[in-house]
Amino acid sequence: MGKIVILSGATNSGSRLNGLVGYSRERLEQAGHEVNVIDIAELPAEDLIRANWNSEAIKQALALVEDADGVVVASPVYKASYSGVTKTFLDLLPQKGLERKVLLPLFIGGSIAHLLAIDYALKPVLAALGATYLLGGVYSVDQGVQRQEDGTFELSDDIKSRLTNALAQLSGEVAFISSGTQSIKVG
Numbered sequence: 001m002g003k004i005v006i007l008s009g010a011t012n013s014g015s016r017l018n019g020l021v022g023y024s025r026e027r028l029e030q031a032g033h034e035v036n037v038i039d040i041a042e043l044p045a046e047d048l049i050r051a052n053w054n055s056e057a058i059k060q061a062l063a064l065v066e067d068a069d070g071v072v073v074a075s076p077v078y079k080a081s082y083s084g085v086t087k088t089f090l091d092l093l094p095q096k097g098l099e100r101k102v103l104l105p106l107f108i109g110g111s112i113a114h115l116l117a118i119d120y121a122l123k124p125v126l127a128a129l130g131a132t133y134l135l136g137g138v139y140s141v142d143q144g145v146q147r148q149e150d151g152t153f154e155l156s157d158d159i160k161s162r163l164t165n166a167l168a169q170l171s172g173e174v175a176f177i178s179s180g181t182q183s184i185k186v187g
């Protein structure tokens, strides 16, 4: 099956965004894909802020994206947009670094009022990076992901259902792209 990278722009490990990321990873792995999660905040902060392309950690993360057939861009909504953490990594991608990849935006916000942040803030950036195949995206409000006492997360039925549908679509497209890539390589 294909390769999928989940870019997570959460600022802390306790963020409910990680509930959405963990669920997505599990479902995509169950579908047979190789899934890598890039937790951007765990990359060296100075390398991100100073756009240090010579950093080994940055090179490894960029290589995962380059190799992927599908990319989930997961971010909390901060100030009516995606988080600054997310942008530090997007800024490091090559000019057409998302060409020929299927993109799935995945946002969580405190309010539904910023639902369109996916469309007006993230999508133009993804398009500038060469992405032409953008799936609709999933937006959850905080109430869609409950933090449990043991540190795990419980997703609401509504979020599970919407996320499962979006992931199934991503999975199908990635399987199609990766099988096409293989036949080109073989042929």
Ligand SMILES: Cc1cc2nc3c(=O)[nH]c(=O)nc-3n(C[C@H](O)[C@H](O)[C@H](O)COP(=O)(O)O)c2cc1C
Pocket: 014, 015, 016, 017, 076, 077, 078, 079, 080, 081, 108, 109, 110, 111, 112, 113, 114, 142
């Ligand atoms: C600095 C900051 C700015 C935020 N700005 C917004 C915003 O503009 N719109 C919104 O819906 N939520 C906003 N939120 C709320 C978060 O998107 C959301 O509640 C959070 O990512 C999920 O909470 P958690 O990370 O604490 O689990 C903001 C949160 C912070 C910390």
